Amino acid sequence: MSQESTPALPQRALEALTAQIAGTVCTPGDADYAREVSAFNLRSRTRSALVVAATTSDDVQAAIRFATAHGLGVGVLSTGHHPYPPNTSDGSLLITTRAMRAVHIDPATATARVEAGALWGDVVGPAQRYGLAPLNGSSAGVGVVGYTLGGGLSPVLGRAYGWAADHVRAIAVVTADGALRHVTEQSDPALFWVLRGGGSNFGVVTALEFSLFPVNTFYGGGIFHPAERAESVLHAYRQVAAQAPDELTVSVALLNFPPLPQIPELLRGRFVVHVRVAYLGADTEAEELIAPLRAVGTPLADTIGRRGYDTFAEVHQDPTEPAPYEDRSVLLTELTPGGVAAVLDRVGPASASAVTVLEIRHLAGALGREPRLPSATGARDAAFMVWGAVVGPPDVVDAGIDRMNSLLKDLTPWSTSRLYQNFTSREAVAADVFDPPVLARLRRIKQQYDLGNVFRAHNRNIPPALSPHARASTAPAQVTSRPSSDSVLVTTTQQPDSGSAGTSITR
Structure with missing residues (x-):
């Protein structure tokens, strides 16, 4: 030190x-x-x-x-x-929590127990030894706990099984009083509900236990089309998504590759359209379902085929090295021809946009249904998510984000008016993610477990709903608001009295 x-x-x-x-x-x-x-x-x-x-x-x-x-x-x-x-x-x-990466797979109960620093790459391999798979994201290098506490959107299994947070069985969490709690639906239903989707606002999770699913292969990969086919691919994508069963997940990304030596020569310095496919049924069924995406023309590259689940990261081919970037997103109730036109106008191949990647991801299916164990995870009313990221030096990022902001404004007629927590921008606040009744419930639970708003750093803060007694016994709060939101960020400047509700909780 x-x-x-x-x-x-x-x-x-x-x-x-x-x-x-x-x-x-x-x-x-x-x-x-x-x-x-x-x-x-x-x-x-x-x-x-x-x-x-x-x-x-x-x-x-x-x-x-x-x-x-x-x-x-x-x-x-x-x-x-x-x-x-x-x-x-x-x-x-x-x-x-990077040093806390222990993973235990229990094939008898089809569950995984992971420590706070575990990555999805730490889980998928061991689970696959037993023919099991988690509801992981698109990258092997993403942390399991943060992903799951934010909801957890799997681009392979999500439409078939739902959000990762919906399948959590137990949570080890340290709350503001310093207590380590083993939280389940039975032991503490309120805290169990709020942690699954409420992010890091209610404690530091040290371990998660969650369900695994009997999947060891899927039919999928990617199709790369040249820039001039962007409009045809996007309309074919609308057609495929409209008839997709829950077992099929298809997303499409407009990729604006810089001329860097580490990028494959086929894609270096080019604008390409990348279709990502994952299907849990038979190969022939998948080919029938995605036929419109093949009919647009001969691709630059095609990696679709039967593959082991442990190759999941090859579908999206997310970057594996740190980079400077900002992002924006919007949830849509539908993807219309007008929405496609807006995307092409703002970030298409003829737009001269600095946006590095613009992805349209199909949601719905099990992601749109209420689970057996309700959670704070939102975005269930969305059919699509549009997400864009800009990578590069400050001037490039600023130009790209201006373009993304214009696109999101154009897509407002089809927006759900909320964001998915794990794909929010740096400036987003809790009210952008949660509907008012859900946010009010989150604040009441925050009052119970963290009245002093201890967990207020590095997150979209959810301030406690202070009771009249609590307001009288604490110093005035420091409030920061954002003009475009009706929420406030509250940082108390004095800890509540030891007798205040939520400062000492026992079971």
């Missing part, structure tokens, strides 16, 4: 914390600090006053108790794919 302690954190207190932690404690003056706060999104910067690189749940408990004792907000970081909301990390305590 560096001798350059943050002035607000006494050296003796930091030394006492370090003595309790099996992992690493570091401050901005430490050599380890930059490594610990690094994120996959290189535009994400933290200004945390203190970092605890946790290796056990005991480390997480000690860190949270220290934060509450010293009035620090708490954030958590695994891989950092999702952009940090601005100005939420200042003076906070950041808990990193």
